[in-house]
Every structure is written in C-alpha cells, then in structure tokens.
Amino acid sequence: MGMxxxxxxxxxxxxxxxxxxxxxxxxDVDVTVQFDHARPDVLRIANPDKLVLCHDHVVPAPTVxxxxxxxxxxxxxxxxxxxxxxxxxxxxxxxxxxxxxxxALPGQILVNADSHTCSSGAMNCLARGMxxxxxxxxxxxxxxxxxxxxxxKVVLEGALPERVYARDVIHYIPGQYGDFAGRNLEWHGDGxxxxxxxxxxxxxxISAELSAEFSLFPYDDAxxxxxxxxAKWPFEPAHPDDDAHYEQVITIDVSSLEPQVVLPNKVAxxxxxxxxxxxxxxxxxxxxxxxxxxxxxSDFAVAAEILDGRQIASGTxxxxxxxxxxxxxxAIKLGYVETLMDAGAVVxxxxxxxxxxxxxxLLADGEVCITASTRNFQGRMGSPSASVFMGSPAxxxxxxxxxxxxxxxxx
Amino acid sequence: MSNTSTxxxxxxxxxxxxxxxxxxxxxxxxxxxFMTLEEQLPHCFSANRPGWVDEVQPGDVxxxxxxxxxxxxxxxxxxxxxxGISGVLAESFNGLGLxxxxxxxxxxxxxxxxxxxxxxxxxxxxxxxxxxxxNLTTGATAVGNPIPTQLQxxxxxxxxxxxxxxxxxxAAQ
Numbered sequence: 001m002g003m004x005x006x007x008x009x010x011x012x013x014x015x016x017x018x019x020x021x022x023x024x025x026x027x028d029v030d031v032t033v034q035f036d037h038a039r040p041d042v043l044r045i046a047n048p049d050k051l052v053l054c055h056d057h058v059v060p061a062p063t064v065x066x067x068x069x070x071x072x073x074x075x076x077x078x079x080x081x082x083x084x085x086x087x088x089x090x091x092x093x094x095x096x097x098x099x100x101x102x103x104a105l106p107g108q109i110l111v112n113a114d115s116h117t118c119s120s121g122a123m124n125c126l127a128r129g130m131x132x133x134x135x136x137x138x139x140x141x142x143x144x145x146x147x148x149x150x151x152x153k154v155v156l157e158g159a160l161p162e163r164v165y166a167r168d169v170i171h172y173i174p175g176q177y178g179d180f181a182g183r184n185l186e187w188h189g190d191g192x193x194x195x196x197x198x199x200x201x202x203x204x205x206i207s208a209e210l211s212a213e214f215s216l217f218p219y220d221d222a223x224x225x226x227x228x229x230x231a232k233w234p235f236e237p238a239h240p241d242d243d244a245h246y247e248q249v250i251t252i253d254v255s256s257l258e259p260q261v262v263l264p265n266k267v268a269x270x271x272x273x274x275x276x277x278x279x280x281x282x283x284x285x286x287x288x289x290x291x292x293x294x295x296x297x298s299d300f301a302v303a304a305e306i307l308d309g310r311q312i313a314s315g316t317x318x319x320x321x322x323x324x325x326x327x328x329x330x331a332i333k334l335g336y337v338e339t340l341m342d343a344g345a346v347v348x349x350x351x352x353x354x355x356x357x358x359x360x361x362l363l364a365d366g367e368v369c370i371t372a373s374t375r376n377f378q379g380r381m382g383s384p385s386a387s388v389f390m391g392s393p394a395x396x397x398x399x400x401x402x403x404x405x406x407x408x409x410x411x
Numbered sequence: 412m413s414n415t416s417t418x419x420x421x422x423x424x425x426x427x428x429x430x431x432x433x434x435x436x437x438x439x440x441x442x443x444x445f446m447t448l449e450e451q452l453p454h455c456f457s458a459n460r461p462g463w464v465d466e467v468q469p470g471d472v473x474x475x476x477x478x479x480x481x482x483x484x485x486x487x488x489x490x491x492x493x494x495g496i497s498g499v500l501a502e503s504f505n506g507l508g509l510x511x512x513x514x515x516x517x518x519x520x521x522x523x524x525x526x527x528x529x530x531x532x533x534x535x536x537x538x539x540x541x542x543x544x545x546n547l548t549t550g551a552t553a554v555g556n557p558i559p560t561q562l563q564x565x566x567x568x569x570x571x572x573x574x575x576x577x578x579x580x581x582a583a584q
Contacts, residue, residue: 024559041582131511140580266432357441377436384458
C-alpha cells in the first residue's frame with residue numbers, strides 16, 4: 001500500500017522506508033527553531049547552522065524575568081555562533097518568521113517547542129509542536145521520534161463566499177467532527193487553489209486546536225511562487241503516492257460555509273455559526289486580532305477594510321498585534337495601521353502577547369473577548385472567569401464596531 | 412491511599428478523575444508559564460479544581476477522558492511528575508501532551524473505556540508496559556495501549572533530560 005505525504009516525509013528522513021500508522025519512526029531533523037528559551041547548561045549542539053532563534057512570547061521584555069531570559073538567549077547565540085537569529089527589532093512570532101523568511105520548506109522536517117509549530121504544514125513542511133525537554137535532545141543530537149498516526153484526507157471544493165475565510169473553514173471542522181487527537185490532517189482538493197498561503201498558515205496553525213499531530217498542505221503553484229526568492233535552502237517537495245492510504249476522507253464544499261465562532265473553553269464540538277451566536281447579543285469587552293494564526297498582513301487588510309470610516313463601539317477595546325516587525329512595517333506603509341487607529345484600535349509591536357495572556361491585553365474578571373488568535377481555554381487570555389470566543393479577523397472587527405458578537409456579513 | 416511501587420513496569424495508587432479536553436493551560440496557567448517548576452506546582456488545576464494540589468499525594472494516579480493534554484507545549488508531564496503522580500491513563504491523549512509525559516519520565520498510556528472502569532478514589536494498578544489495567548477496589552479491568560518499547564526506555568530512564576545528561580550533552584545538575 002502506498003504512503004501519504006506525511007508518511008513519505010517521515011520515510012525520507014529515516015532508515016525506515018515503509019512507514020505506516022502505529023510505527024515509531026526515528027528521523028533526522030532539518031530545521032530546529034527555538035524562541036525565548038536557551039538553556040545555559042547545554043554543552044554541545046548538533047547543527048548550529050540549521051538552528052533558528054528568535055524572541056516571540058514576551059518581547060520587548062515586560063518583566064525582569066523575561067529580560068533575563070532574553071539575555072540568556074543572546075549569550076547562547078554568541079556562545080554557539082548562531083547566524084539565524086532575530087534580535088529585538090527584527091523580531092516576530094517564530095511560526096510567522098519561519099514561513100516568511102523561508103526556513104520552513106517543502107518535504108523537510110522542522111521542530112519547535114511550541115504547539116503551533118504545525119503552522120509550517122502550510123509550507124508542505126512536516127512540523128508539529130514538541131516539548132521543551134525533547135527540544136534539548138534535538139538541539140544536542142539532531143534527531144527525534146514520531147509516533148505515526150492515521151491520516152484524514154480533507155478535500156476542499158469550491159470558493160469561499162464573501163466574508164467567509166480560511167479561519168472559518170478550520171473552525172467548522174471541529175464543530176462537525178470533534179478532535180483529531182493522535183491523527184493527522186492532509187489537505188487536498190480544487191478548493192485549495194482559492195485559499196492563499198496566509199489562509200493555509202491560519203488553517204495549519206489552528207490544527208493544533210483540533211489536537212491534530214501534523215496538518216500538511218500540498219506543494220502547488222501557489223506555494224511554489226510564494227517560495228520563489230524566499231527559500232533559504234534547497235528542498236524537495238513531497239507528494240502522496242497514487243495509492244496512498246487514508247483513514248477517512250472528509251469533503252467540504254467551502255462555498256456553502258458561513259462565518260464560524262468557537263465558544264469559550266474548548267474547541268471540539270463547541271462551534272456555532274456566527275449568525276446564531278450574534279442572535280444572543282453577547283457584549284464584547286475586548287476584540288483581539290493577532291498571533292501566529294491571524295497576525296499577518298492579509299488579516300490587517302481585512303480588519304482595516306471593515307473598520308475604515310467606522311468607530312469601535314463605546315465600552316469595547318480593540319487590540320491588533322502583528323506577527324512580525326516586517327508585517328507591522330508593511331501595515332504602516334499600506335495605511336492599515338492609520339485606519340485601525342482612526343477607528344480607535346491599539347496596534348502593538350509584534351509578540352505572542354495577549355494570545356497567551358502574557359502581556360499587552362489581558363482580560364479582567366468576567367470579561368468577554370472575541371479573538372482571532374489561537375486559544376479559547378479557561379484563563380488563557382487573563383482572568384479564569386473571563387470568556388474567550390474565537391472568530392475570523394472579519395468577525396472580530398465587525399464585533400468591535402457593534403460591541404456585541406456579530407456576523408461580519410451583517411455589518 | 413496506596414503509593415507502593417511494585418516495580419519499574421507497574422504503577423498503582425489512588426485515582427483522581429478528570430473529564431474530556433483537560434488542557435495545558437489548566438495545568439500551567441498563563442501567569443505561571445515562565446515560573447520555575449517548583450513555583451508552578453501550586454497553580455496546577457487552580458482554575459478548574461481549586462485546592463486539588465493540596466490533596467494530591469505521592470503515588471496518586473490521574474484518570475482522564477478524551478484529548479488529555481490538548482494545547483500548548485507547556486511541560487505538563489514535569490508538573491505531574493513533580494507533584495508525585497505515578498502515572499496517567501486517558502481515553503485518548505493529545506500527541507504533544509503524551510510526548511511531554513513520556514519525556515518527563517511519567518508512565519502514561521491511552522486506555523479506551525477507562526472512565527467506566529474507575530470512580531474517583533478507587534485504587535488503580537497499571538502494568539504500563541503491557542497495558543494491563545486493574546481497579547483493585549472493584550476488580551474491574553481494562554486494556555490500555557502501551558507506548559512502544561522504544562519510548563518506554565525514555566520513561567524508564569527517568570525522562571529525556573536524564574538521557575542527555577548521562578551522555579554528556581547537558582551539564583551536571
């Protein structure tokens with residue numbers, strides 16, 4: 001039986017030439033990414049030229065503790081002579097940087113001790129979140145293991161209707177199918193041609209919330225052109241065998257989708273159409289757009305388009321955090337930042353920030369947030385008694401204008 | 412309360428039961444992310460089960476529902492291990508949650524149907540290398556899916572950092 005794309009990348013990186021669900025595969029890692037943390041007790045590392053270091057969760061440092069962490073990373077950069085380093089000023093969220101700067105490449109394996117590492121699946125790059133301890137193992141030895149899960153083939157058909165986005169597609173799936181714990185997602189179908197790379201990065205990132213292992217997109221014309229002049233190293237894209245095995249096939253006609261809102265605290269089986277949630281008149285205290293999921297230029301564009309000439313509702317605050325310094329610079333050049341500020345939004349420097357309740361936008365007791373960031377867990381963005389709803393940047397921006405959770409098609 | 416270890420391939424102890432979708436941010440809340448491991452311990456499950464850390468005893472066992480450990484890379488395995496949890500059984504695990512448990516040296520295995528086998532406070536005995544699960548209180552049994560032998564060796568070594576230290580990649584503690 002043939003291998004799917006995920007199994008083929010694993011086989012290409014191991015001595016095991018036939019990979020199937022249930023196997024443990026030992027692989028050589030191509031690219032290792034590390035943010036914020038760099039331990040001083042590491043004595044030798046495997047591949048310093050394929051190590052990418054950046055500051056992302058707490059940058060610029062909001063506490064002395066964070067400042068000391070950043071200092072340890074600079075020491076590490078000096079000690080091992082790391083070339084691929086993004087200091088404060090060139091900073092960005094690691095997952096955003098590795099795509100934009102061409103480190104996440106088709107057919108390769110990338111690791112990073114952050115759960116949203118699956119973001120790079122949009123690049124046809126095999127990537128998933130790793131734990132902080134095992135990152136040390138990879139840093140030192142350049143290898144790791146994967147427990148191979150069964151793969152669901154998701155076939156997308158059609159084009160997205162107006163005000164419906166990639167973010168809504170990736171919300172729709174756990175609402176209909178629940179979690180994918182221990183399983184992979186592989187994206188197929190003609191509908192993908194209508195979803196740009198930014199949209200695919202959003203979908204691959206949010207696959208972590210579906211509890212998926214890997215979430216892999218194909219190497220197609222759109223990806224090939226995105227990587228032109230961007231790829232840092234040579235690469236060999238991966239494609240599935242003609243007789244590849246999949247555990248199940250899910251086909252979705254995206255032209256029939258509506259905007260989707262995830263309700264607070266969990267994602268699996270916890271999603272409703274924005275239209276339904278809007279009918280409940282849920283007052284919004286904070287609207288947030290940012291993170292590795294939706295902190296890209298196209299997200300700024302959508303927010304600016306909706307907020308142009310409008311004002312954020314009294315009693316609601318809006319925070320927009322870019323995924324990198326470069327995105328912020330472009331958003332300024334294109335006038336998006338001015339439009340957002342004219343509407344009353346706060347635009348911050350790039351950081352994971354409010355997405356993980358780190359800094360610049362925590363929620364007070366009992367507050368309600370609508371966010372286009374990554375997570376809605378209890379206490380995720382601040383107080384444990386706050387409620388976090390998730391929607392597309394359009395749903396967030398529309399809700400900021402009305403002050404209640406709103407279907408962006410109704411604005 | 413039983414906290415007797417009967418060998419490296421078995422864990423047993425009193426059961427604490429949790430439901431589906433127990434996420435990493437409940438184990439290590441946002442404000443504790445950058446604390447030291449010792450500082451993180453009092454905050455485990457503070458949002459969903461306040462006071463639990465004061466009741467949990469060394470040797471106790473976690474039994475959970477589907478999708479255990481969904482969420483971030485926060486090292487939930489290290490927290491449970493430091494709190495004295497002897498092992499984790501769940502209907503299913505998030506992949507990263509399971510990796511962090513294995514890499515912290517915490518025996519963990521998926522066990523479909525486990526929530527029907529135990530009630531909170533029962534005594535569990537788990538041969539985690541073979542998947543034999545017994546409720547010593549009621550006599551009920553279940554069959555877990557043991558992690559592959561290559562990964563069992565990481566648990567037996569006491570976690571991946573011990574492996575690296577013994578091979579000279581990390582400075583001695």
